[in-house]
Amino acid sequence: MKKAYLDNAATMPILPEVLEAMLPYLREVYGNPQSLHEWGDEAREAIDEARRQVVALIGARPEEIIFTGSGSEANNFAIKGLAQAQQPKGRHIVISAIEHFSVLHSAKTLEKLGFEVTTVPVDGYGLVDPEAVAKSLREDTILVSVMHANGEVGTIEPIVNIAKVVRGTRALFHTDAVATAGTIPVDVEELGVDALSLAANQFYGPKGVGALWLKKGTRITPFIDGGVQEGGRRAGTENVPGIVGMGKAAELAQQHIPSRIERLSALRDRLIKGLSSQIEHTILTGHPTQRLPGNASFCIEFIEGEAMLMLLSSKGVAASSGSACTSRALKASHVLTAMGISAELAQGSLLFTLGLNNSDEDVDYVLEVLPPVVDRLRQMSPLYAKFIKEQGGGR
Amino acid sequence: MPIYSEKVMEHFMNPRNVGEIENPDGIGEVGNPVCGDMMAFYIKVDNNHLSDVKFKTFGCGAAIAVSSIVSEMAMGKTLEEARKITPALVAKELEGLPKNKFHCSNLGAQALNKAIDDYLKKQGKEVKSKRRRKDEKE
Numbered sequence: 322m323k324k325a326y327l328d329n330a331a332t333m334p335i336l337p338e339v340l341e342a343m344l345p346y347l348r349e350v351y352g353n354p355q356s357l358h359e360w361g362d363e364a365r366e367a368i369d370e371a372r373r374q375v376v377a378l379i380g381a382r383p384e385e386i387i388f389t390g391s392g393s394e395a396n397n398f399a400i401k402g403l404a405q406a407q408q409p410k411g412r413h414i415v416i417s418a419i420e421h422f423s424v425l426h427s428a429k430t431l432e433k434l435g436f437e438v439t440t441v442p443v444d445g446y447g448l449v450d451p452e453a454v455a456k457s458l459r460e461d462t463i464l465v466s467v468m469h470a471n472g473e474v475g476t477i478e479p480i481v482n483i484a485k486v487v488r489g490t491r492a493l494f495h496t497d498a499v500a501t502a503g504t505i506p507v508d509v510e511e512l513g514v515d516a517l518s519l520a521a522n523q524f525y526g527p528k529g530v531g532a533l534w535l536k537k538g539t540r541i542t543p544f545i546d547g548g549v550q551e552g553g554r555r556a557g558t559e560n561v562p563g564i565v566g567m568g569k570a571a572e573l574a575q576q577h578i579p580s581r582i583e584r585l586s587a588l589r590d591r592l593i594k595g596l597s598s599q600i601e602h603t604i605l606t607g608h609p610t611q612r613l614p615g616n617a618s619f620c621i622e623f624i625e626g627e628a629m630l631m632l633l634s635s636k637g638v639a640a641s642s643g644s645a646c647t648s649r650a651l652k653a654s655h656v657l658t659a660m661g662i663s664a665e666l667a668q669g670s671l672l673f674t675l676g677l678n679n680s681d682e683d684v685d686y687v688l689e690v691l692p693p694v695v696d697r698l699r700q701m702s703p704l705y706a707k708f709i710k711e712q713g714g715g716r
Numbered sequence: 717m718p719i720y721s722e723k724v725m726e727h728f729m730n731p732r733n734v735g736e737i738e739n740p741d742g743i744g745e746v747g748n749p750v751c752g753d754m755m756a757f758y759i760k761v762d763n764n765h766l767s768d769v770k771f772k773t774f775g776c777g778a779a780i781a782v783s784s785i786v787s788e789m790a791m792g793k794t795l796e797e798a799r800k801i802t803p804a805l806v807a808k809e810l811e812g813l814p815k816n817k818f819h820c821s822n823l824g825a826q827a828l829n830k831a832i833d834d835y836l837k838k839q840g841k842e843v844k845s846k847r848r849r850k851d852e853k854e
Contacts, residue, residue: 625752627776631728645752646776651816653752668752668774701734701780703745703756703772 324637325683329615329676330472330500331641335566336525336677342569343527346562354559355550364561371568375532378571379498379517380508387533387551388564389544392499392520393423395533398544398555399495399516400427403464404436405542410491411461412436417449417478418659419471424497425655428466441467446608447476447660455486462492469507469517472500473643473656473672474607475616484513493539499523499531500613503574505582515539521563525677526570530563581677585614588675588684592617595688600695604666606657615675620657623705624698625668632697636690643670665704721811724781731780733787735770742838744830746823753779755823757787757831766790766798771827778817782824785809795832801825 326334346367352360354368372383389395404414416428418440428438439457443449449467458465465487470477480496487494495516498507502517503524509517516539520531535541547556574581589612597603602622621629626642633640641647643654645668653667673687699705718725737758747754753775760768769790771783786806790798803821807813813821833843 623774625775625779628728628780631725631777635729644776646779649816664752701731701772702774703754704774706736706772 322637323686324639325686326639326678327673327675327683327687328639328641329678330523330672330674332522332528333525333676334678335522335527336570336573338573339526339566339569343562343566346565350561354561355548364559367561367565368559371564371571374568374572374575375519376534378507378575379502379519379534380510381534382537384552385534385537387535387555388559388567389531389533389555390529390560392497392518392523392531393421394544395518395520395531396421396423396497396499397427398533398541399497399518399535400424400464400466401431402541402544402554403493403495403516403539404431406540407463407491407493411459411463413439413459413462415439415441415454415457415462415465415492417441417443417467419443419447419449419474419656420466420468421472421497421499424466424468443476443659445661446611447471447474447606447656448608448611449478449483451479451482451486454483458486458490458492460491462490464495465492466495466497468497468499469501469512470498470505470613471607471656472523472613472616472674473654474618474660475613476608477501477505477611477613480512480514488513503571504578504613504615506578509534509536521567521570524570524574527563527566530560530567532567582614584677585675588679588681589615589617591681592673592675592684592687595684596691599688599692606660606662606670617673617675619669619671620662620666621669621671621695622666623669623702623708624695626670628698629669629671629694632694633687633690636694638687638690640687641672641674643672644668719814720777720781721813723785723809723811724778724813727781727784727810728777731784733770733784733791734772736772737768737770740770740831742831742833742835744827744832744834746827746830753820753823755779755783755827757783757827759790759828759831759835761795761835764794766793766795769828775820775823776817778813778820779823781810782806782813782820783827786824786828790828795835798828798832801828 352364354365493515496514499520502519515536517534522528543554545556604620606618626644627646645653657667740758741761742759744757756772758770769787773783806821
């Protein structure tokens with residue numbers, strides 16, 4: 322059976338070059354980077370090199386990178402660590418309504434500790450209005466966090482303009498760039514941010530490694546207390562193979578971002594166009610143009626996402642959904658909800674995220690197998706039957 | 717491990733008795749705003765027996781599998797027997813359901829009971845279902 326993995330936002334395959342770069346550090350180069358002997362030297366040099374590769378990707382300096390165990394950890398570190406360190410200046414934090422759970426839930430934790438959190442809404446495309454951020458700022462605002470792009474609906478946020486309204490206040494500006502770093506150009510200077518999170522498995526690197534970029538001189542409370550690793554801010558023996566893999570993946574991304582964007586945008590537009598024309602009553606979610614190259618997200622009316630995923634999976638297609646039924650908590654995606662999409666429509670959420678592993682044939686295959694899947698579920702749906710009846714009665 | 721049992725998958729992939737009945741003797745519609753599932757059951761009653769049962773469902777894989785197995789369990793049964801199809805029995809028949817999908821088995825049993833209530837009402841008979849009375853209280 323043909324198989325097509327279009328769930329790259331969940332995680333991606335690692336590139337062969339990345340695996341090759343990692344292998345020596347899983348085998349013969351096993352030293353601890355903190356050790357003062359040859360074994361340690363080799364491991365330390367590998368990490369230094371990876372640090373240079375990662376900072377080159379985002380236009381930063383080597384001493385500004387802290388390696389973490391994931392993008393989620395980098396977000397937790399940024400939100401909690403910056404808020405704690407800035408506490409003497411105030412206890413007010415601003416985030417957007419569509420942040421990743423690692424930011425949202427970190428903010429919730431801080432609320433329980435006595436911080437105040439303002440959540441800025443988004444429009445129907447999932448865009449944050451810089452004016453709304455400006456209005457939410459107060460004397461005691463210490464931290465603003467708005468994601469660079471949302472992986473679920475693909476919308477790219479106007480970070481440069483948000484940075485402009487934050488600049489000149491006491492607040493630091495963090496952006497979660499997990500969905501963008503390594504995918505589209507990310508330059509910390511151009512963006513005008515103070516902190517930025519990234520994750521290796523979002524640009525064909527290994528799982529279990531991420532990084533927090535922190536502008537030089539920015540104070541942060543350590544996330545893991547212990548040894549001197551990562552400047553004493555994130556203790557624990559370094560994940561040498563993972564960090565090396567992240568470095569290699571960053572280097573490859575930096576070299577190939579323009580061609581990757583071209584390739585993925587073409588696949589994405591083909592999928593969006595084909596799906597919208599072949600399946601009636603389908604809504605593209607997220608911004609039509611300010612959008613991640615590989616993101617094709619929809620709401621398919623009258624049917625439910627998990628059922629679609631199961632039928633697609635039986636045809637070898639991997640996708641994802643923000644429907645309530647697909648979540649453990651049985652809640653519709655907070656991103657779709659914040660964009661004003663009704664609970665009923667959000668049930669039909671279907672997300673395809675393309676990567677370098679995908680080809681035109683994959684898109685064609687999805688366009689071949691999806692329409693019968695939708696048709697089959699609609700034939701079963703009392704909502705669709707009602708809609709057809711009402712439409713017929715209206716004529 | 718897949719989240720659903722083989723039996724759930726089998727009923728989801730090949731659901732029995734999908735559709736509507738023309739001029740049904742009873743219709744039972746239930747919806748659950750928590751998960752967003754919606755089920756409609758249609759029944760034909762012949763000599764106190766369910767001579768035909770059909771359904772339409774908007775919902776997840778579990779909701780569809782539950783509808784299918786409830787329709788199968790109810791087919792040919794007397795109204796009294798059909799009343800005895802409980803959510804627990806439905807889940808057991810499906811060889812288990814994930815915890816957060818248990819409410820789907822509730823919906824299936826509820827929709828069938830509502831259809832029977834509807835039939836009895838149309839016949840001018842007393843509605844005895846406990847479930848129905850509970851619904852009305854809510």
